[in-house]
Amino acid sequence: MLSRWSALIVFCTPLLFQRAEQVLAEVAQALQKGDAARLASFFAPQVEIYLGSVPRLYSSLQGRFVLQEFFQSHSPRSFTLLHKGRSEDLIYAIGSYVSQQGRWDVSFFMRFQGDRYLIEQLRFEPVKE
Secondary structure, eight states: OOOHHHHHHHHHHHHHHHHHHHHHHHHHHHHHHTOHHHHHTTEEEEEEEEESSSOEEEEHHHHHHHHHHHHHHSOEEEEEEEEEEEETTEEEEEEEEEETTEEEEEEEEEEEETTEEEEEEEEEEEOOO
C-alpha cells in the first residue's frame, strides 16, 4: 500500500509535468511574438540574460526592459522550439529565433520555485551564417 507521501508524489508528478509543458508553450509564444512583458512574467527575481556577449544578472524588471529593447531592434519573424527537457525541478529548452537582422540560438532554464516555474537563465547567441 502506498504511504500518503508516495501517493502525493505519484499524484503531483503528472501535474508538474503538465504544468511544465504549458509553461514552455507560453514562453515559446512570448518569444514568437517578441512580447517582453509576457516573457518577463516568467522571470525569477534575479535572471541571467545573455545577449551574445557577457552574461549579466538583472532584476526581473530590468530584464524586461533589456528584452523589450532587444525585440524592438530585432523584431521576431519566428521562434521555433527545437528541444526541451526536464530534470527534477528544472526544465530547459533550446530554440531558434529569427528576425530581419539575423538568427539566434535561444536557450532558457527554468526552476520550480514556490508554485510555478521561473526563468533563471535566458541566452540569445547569434548564429553566424
